[in-house]
Amino acid sequence: MQFHNYVGSEGDDSSPSDYDWNTDDELEVFGIPPSDPTISSQESCEDSVGESSASCSSAKHSKLIHLFVGMGFSRETVIKAIDENGRDNEEDIMEALLTLTAEKPLTVEKDEALSVLVNMGYPFEEALTAIDKCGPKAHISELADFISASQLEKGLHSPQESPNNKHDASDYTHEKPCQPSGEYYLHTSKKVKLGLGIFNEASQVISRKFPREVANKPYFYFENVALAPKGVWKTISRFLYEIEPEYVDSKYFCAATRKRGYIHNLPTHNRSPLLPIPPLTIQEAFPTTKKWWPSWDRRTKLNCLLTRVAPGPVTERIRKLLEKFGDEPPLHVQENVLVEIRKWNLVWVGKNKLAPLEPDEYEMLLGFPRDHTRGGGVTRTERYKSLGNAFQVNTVAYHLSVLKGRFPNGINVLSLFSGIGGAEVALHRLGMMLKNVVSVEIAEVNRNIIRSWWEQTNQRGNLIEVEDVQKVSSNELSQWITKFGGFDLIIGGSPCNNISGSNRVSRHGLEGEQSSLFYEYFRIVEAVMEIQRDELL
DNA sequence: AATAGTCGGATTTTTAGG
DNA sequence: CCTAAAAATCCGACTATT
Incomplete structure (x- = not known):
């Protein structure tokens, strides 16, 4: 019963599973030369100590770079932002970084549209819904119209009429307990929770x-x-001041x-x-897997990242099974393999070859800096856990x-x-x-x-x-x-x-x-x- | 009525390192 | 050959969703 909020009557056509970018993405990204969204966001952490670039030598400079790289910006962008704003005003640099990253053309239209809309001040969830509805190729103005229309339709009283004003009315004063009534x-x-999504x-x-x-x-x-x-969340809510849980699926924020x-x-x-x-589909997050990805594996999202991954023999068994057939295994074989693949959350890394995600891929999907859990005597098993x-x-x-x-x-x-x-x-x-x-x-x-x-x-x-x-x-x-x-x-x-x-x-x-x-x-x-x-x- | 998916645990087997 | 650590191999139930 505590899941009553799933029952939102017509959740069907807004169901996330029918993001139909599958076919589009495959075609498009195949057509695009080697530009990897993942690499650009990861390269940064790698050699941040190597201060060989001639111009930057001061300790303050490198510290600044490190600071912002740690927030997830690419090293290249950070350097550019510091060059433009000087190294003394961190807030200006931050602003510049946000602008730069928002302006930067992303490889996938959807991400670009999302980024632009958010930068315009539209709520993230509404932007996603709009893209979902209008399709990833819709023009920005069309998407903006859609959002405005739906806001009007819902009679939303929220302060979003002027999307460019991000910080207008604050919803309440935090320092003072507003009303003496105690209420x-x-x-x-509006689009909080329901169906384990927020949209x-x-x-x-x-x-x-x-x-x-x-x-x-x-x-x-x-x-x-x-x-x-059953009952667990009800109990938790009862202790935490009867506040209703907000159920969210992180698939709206990453590829898993x-x-x-x-x-x-x-x-x-x-x-x-x-x-x-971040990349929101498996194909965007792991571009190199596309080469080996069979058409009958229609996944665009990974399942939940668990504390354990598939042992080697599992993937080896599947590989041997698939090798018995040609390019197109029989339907029942496909289905059996898919069951294993989903259960173990595997990706294609070679011809008929599957593999579990590496720890650094876990880190990327979960939004941590690369190598966050690496080193210091931490074993592979412990990293997964x-x-x-x-x-x-x-x-x-x-x-x-x-x-x-x-x-x-x-x-x-x-x-x-x-x-x-x-x-x-x-x-x-x-x-x-x-x-x-x-x-x-x-x-x-x-x-x-x-x-x-x-x-x-x-x-x-x-x-x-x-x-x-x-x-x-x-x-x-x-x-x-x-x-x-x-x-x-x-x-x-x-x-x-x-x-x-x-x-x-x-x-x-x-x-x-x-x-x-x-x-x-x-x-x-x-x-x-x-x-x-x-x-x- | 059938299906899909899940912040895992206990035990045994293999490997790594002296 | 020994030990410690890591990997492999067992292990269903519960419930939202279709």
Whole structure:
């Protein structure tokens, strides 16, 4: 029953599966000479230390480059932006980068259109819907008209009439608890959730009532798997102030499915995605696989990236099977192979040859910098495990983007179940200054990864690493709060071990051994709320 | 009524490194 | 030849969706 919001009557024609770019893309991209969207976004991190380019020698310069490269811009673009704006004003550079990346012609029309529309100020989700409806080849003006029309049609009162004005009405004042009534309304833009997407037009304007205490500082953001056993999300909602989960599939943000539920008290107006928009199909994300991709494998999206990948013998078995037939295996063989392919999330890397994704491909799809989890004694198996448990950075950043303007002087973050630091990376890529980050993570390899990232990105703030969430006392919280002046954001996804459908052994629900740590999340949110409310009075 | 897909766990076998 | 680590191989249920 908690999935009642899936039942949006006519979700059919807006269903994501009928993005019909399949055929278009294949033809087009084949026709285009070697220009790889993926390579341009990845090359950057590789040799960032090699300061051989003659002109740039100062330490400040290279630090700046590193900083912005860490946010996901290509090294080339960063250098250009710094050259144009000087190295002293980081905000100007940031603006220039956003402009440059938005103007840069992308290889695929859809991405380009999306980027342009977003840059014009249209909400990301509406832009996607428009492209979905009008087709990827539609002219920008046509798409813009579509969006305006649909906004009118829905009688949207939102401040989007003048798309160029990104920052007009703020939906509420964050510093002050607005109404003394204690009632609080948050207007989500209409297409929130439904069908595990955020772009279903069947949904209506939703007003959520917040208890007064969560309408105030601090913001919190909770994440877990969407397809939990019955009742789990209802329980989670009950603890987290009766806020309805927002179900989002990360396939709208990258080339892989990732169905997750999010409960938060963030405003939802004027969200904006990270730029550049990542490749949204397998074919765009992995151009080299097109050469080997058989026509009968019609996938455009990968399935969820799990913590384990297919062992070698599986792919070898398929290869031998396929080699028995010619170019076109019989239908029943195709179907059997497809079942295995989908189950193990394989891609084509040679003639009849399949392979699981590499760890660095996981990183790319999930929005992390290349080699984020590499090195420092981290094994391959551990990388898969940590990455499989991680946030999809673009998705989370999209939600957190509303915070950017609210904390121009930096933000204090309490990050629970940090894992490999998806929340930290998301905030950083949004260009937010991280003042104080308390990061709670049980696994040593993950803490090392976060620490390493923190140092590589030249963070000027303060990172405190804590091991066990159960040992975080309210006393300790008080001390941090006093020292930092309070937390602005509490963020984390509690363990899904006993909730995930993949677990055949101990899917015991929210009360399971690991998943019950959700209550620790709740405990800490409560404690921080309590302490900071007292301090404010 | 049938199908598809899922932030996994326990155990055994193989490999890597002395 | 030994040990530790990594890879391979077992293992269904639950539910939204069609």
